[in-house]
Amino acid sequence: MTPEDAESFERTLELGKEIAASLPDHDVLGRWMAHHIGDLIIRAETASEAEADDVRRETATAVLALWNHRAALPISRPPLDTFEPVFTALERLSEPQDPWDFYRMFQRGSEPSEDDMAAAPLLRIALNLEEIVRRVVRTIVTVAAREAADSEAKWLRLSDHVEDDEQRAARDAILELARTLETYAGDADGQPAAGDTGLSKLINDLLRAEAQLAEARGALEDRLPGNRSESESGGPV
Incomplete structure (x- = not known):
């Protein structure tokens, strides 16, 4: 992973953490999505060198997929909706x-x-x-x-x-x-x-x-x- 890719991945992780933190605990879907993203982030941050690329790719793909569908997130005001x-x-x-x-x-x-x-x-x-x-x-x-x-x-x-x-x-x-x-x-x-x-x-x-x-x-x-x-x-x- 190049330094540029590494920086982009770290920023994607930060985005994923904020999305997960914004999902409501009282909503079943929101709670599941927050848990799923949180689990992927933990795996990406703790993966061995042999697994790192695949896990990071999976995590980044999931976070960006959520971001691209943010209007449908179970949040009262989705990101950038204003x-x-x-x-x-x-x-x-x-x-x-x-x-x-x-x-x-x-x-x-x-x-x-x-x-x-x-x-x-x-x-x-x-x-x-x-x-x-x-x-x-x-x-x-x-x-x-x-x-x-x-x-x-x-x-x-x-x-x-x-x-x-x-x-x-x-x-x-x-x-x-x-x-x-x-x-x-x-x-x-x-x-x-x-x-x-x-x-x-x-x-x-x-x-x-x-x-x-x-x-x-x-x-x-x-x-x-x-x-x-x-x-x-x-x-x-």
């Missing part, structure tokens, strides 16, 4: 977003034109609200992506030697999408300030949304029958 809903959301938000495309209220090609919005100013308000809501949602999801990476840090560290892992690839895609979305939203380097998790940017986006909503509310209040008649007669609005 990334799944975040990945789905980021994938949706990373799609090209033309005006009126976020809520998809109009069929493609039939969106209101500039002339339409000039004739019906409320359409312009609706479009502005769509953009600010999209920005807020995008920022919230990128913050969620960072939190998912933090909460899964242990499993990411233990599995970073595992090759061809679809969920790891999804995790890398999540972080790349988050960086892309942050850059699209106007962040120059796509990274939060030291000690910041992205919450300050989210708060700023929410303040912009509040201002946009206040503007929309004012425009709608101006259209109330009482306000309109007072405005037209020169009275207070």
Whole structure:
């Protein structure tokens, strides 16, 4: 076994120990799986030179098989599971977003034109609200992506030697999408300030949304029958 193979095997053992420790004692299947993995690890660590390669191969194969099927483990929250809903959301938000495309209220090609919005100013308000809501949602999801990476840090560290892992690839895609979305939203380097998790940017986006909503509310209040008649007669609005 080469030094590289030995290092990879030791890291696989560490991964197997953590999986075994995470399996619940109260679940029959979980208890059996934990015992089976634990037994293989003990055998691998105590095998004679003549048996070492075969036992290590069997142990590594079993641990990686469990890892590749971690979504089915009898654990309340399987490893890296936090990334799944975040990945789905980021994938949706990373799609090209033309005006009126976020809520998809109009069929493609039939969106209101500039002339339409000039004739019906409320359409312009609706479009502005769509953009600010999209920005807020995008920022919230990128913050969620960072939190998912933090909460899964242990499993990411233990599995970073595992090759061809679809969920790891999804995790890398999540972080790349988050960086892309942050850059699209106007962040120059796509990274939060030291000690910041992205919450300050989210708060700023929410303040912009509040201002946009206040503007929309004012425009709608101006259209109330009482306000309109007072405005037209020169009275207070």
